[in-house]
Amino acid sequence: MQLTSEPVKVPNQNPEAGRDRASIRNSLSIATTALLAGTGLPGSQAMAAEGAGTDVGISNLRYAEYERVSVEKTMLKFERSLDEKNRLEATLIYDTMTGATPNGRVHIGDVDPSAVPVTTASGFSFTAGGATSDTSTRTSFTDFSDRRIALAATLQKQLKRLLSVTAGGAGSIESDYSSLGANLTAAMDLNQRRTTLTLGGGYNYDRISPEGGIKEGLSRVWCGPNTAVHPATLDCDNDPQLYHPANKTVLSLLGGMTQVLSRRTLLQVNYSYTDTAGYLSDPYKQFSVINGDIFNADGQIQEVGIFYEKRPRHRASQSVYTKLVIDAGRNSFHPSYRFFWDNWGIFSHTAELRNYFQLNSTTTVIAHMRYNQQHAADFYVDYFLHDDLAIERPDYASADHRLSRQDTYTVGLQLNYRVNESINIGTRAEAMYQSYLTTTIPDMPAGILQFLLKIKT
């Protein structure tokens, strides 16, 4: 199961990067090391280097959608300063994902929605073509269960006093998907460190190998016995072509600037461009052809055909992102806005606010709010009406709910507690509500619960 169809994240695309005031201590520590180590006495590096040991972070996260997908994600992260100029980070992630996800088909009548189709034309493990006069449509779900392992490592190198470079590699494997990528970012300080410019690029190679192979897009999963699907548009007669594993490549570029506006405010602006090519469809997603408008039926609505989705083989997406960091003493506010658009017709707005509140010397509270508004891809459909298909064959079609028009509301709270100088613990809870502005997909509440532990050795 492909859980993510995003390109590899180029470092510093993380909205929390960019200079924050706590890094003064780290920078000072590096400067002190340089001074004392340069005087040629043994042990000076160990004395001055605060990060001489390894920082270890462990986190366990549970994500659950109402009656849909559950994910449990365990992360282990190591950070170590190799010397005053080099820093290494390595992260290991283990996910388990289970539950039911919309498969793009429409659930009509008493049809059992939970089965997965097999490749042959006969012997389905689900029943299609159910009929109903019930106008409250539902989307059809498919159960799944999968596990994923991912490993990422980055090396940050201080080349000159004001120039640093980060190189990283990442890979992940799940039962039907594997990914391998590399990235490189450079950051340069100007204007007496008031301005930081960032430039980065990444490349990813993904391999998609679902069990049972990949069928050609817009080919049939099933057609009804008196099929009325017009032969000029979607083809019911031929057996769908079966392909072996497909692949896709992702190229991403990121440029950004962080600017100190005043002692209490920082501005960050990023632009990113991502180019994805290859097999970009979801091999498990399909769409339904029904014989009547669900809301205007007289008589019964019937499912007359099910077809595999098809997306273009190229996607070019861009985004601009801007964030302010406002320091108000114990409180720190981080509002941000992102606008995303691509050549599939999707565009989205994301507005976010984080508030960091220092309760006392050991406890920090982080409040989080987010609103995301996504507009559907050009080729997104809830379903096809048989009569419409008689007129024109679509080039692409997908009923994947992730490409539809949707609004997502999120609120969250995190508590970090410094147990002692070596141990930090944290806990985070988020509540999300995803509202789909379609006729078929129900609204979806979801929640996240996460525990974090960080140890300095």
Next chain:
Amino acid sequence: MSWQLRFNQEKQYWIGYFDAMACPCTVFVDTDNHDIAHRATQLAFNEAKRIEYKYSRYRDDSIIGRINTARGQPTAIDTETELLLNYATSCFELSEGRFDISSGVLGKLWRFKDQHQPPASHDIATTLKHIGWHKAKIQPDQIQLPDGMAIDLGGIGKEYAVDRSILLIRQAGIRNVLVNFGGDICCTEGRRNDIPWEVILENPAAPDKPAALNLHSGAITTSGDSRRSFEYQGKRYSHILNALTGWPVEDAPRSVTVAGNTCLEAGMLSSFAMLEGKHARGFLQAQGVDYICID
């Protein structure tokens, strides 16, 4: 020009005493062995005096003296001086210009001891023209200051001497030593048998009730204005001067004590905290260090 060594019966350790860099210096050596305590104190004394003579701004023959009288011409510098000046540059950038080793000349305007009103703003403006570390040109083997600018390593020198002394004492294989140069403290590790050093912290608000701290490793420094500050028109001005404005910082805590791995780091963090004025606590919390602020 020498030092003394005495055995403290109550604590059962040796203490070396001398004066250097215009402050009383003590070296605590937790051992019964007189020769070891003698060696540790000798090392600290030699290093403190070496740095004092080399970097004193009161001596024309010191490197600082020569740099400050170069009248716009470049002055040759050695590796140690280059490293110290680079460190000063890092601190200048991290403090966004408020910590500036060329700002010592402001001390002529703000004398505090017998002062009852601020200097004239015209005088401050004139003095500010000769301040600005970004105007200095540093190369690996020379430095060139604009004519009229003078630098002073007062905000770095003592902490540097403490850290260097500890490094030399460690290199000589001596353990369980604490060095205290006028309140800037660092130790090689705790006392014998994992007992911490007991450090007394003066409370300017309650001088008869000092606080006791336990130090197991690393450094402690204190920045404060318990002796030098003045009030004018309802505002309290500390003796920490903001190099950008030429004025003292308002509403700084009376005393900031910071713990760090090295005296340089702790000292600079406590100086930065004082420069934050009333935001000192928030700043130190954000840095994640152990600190004590006394208003």
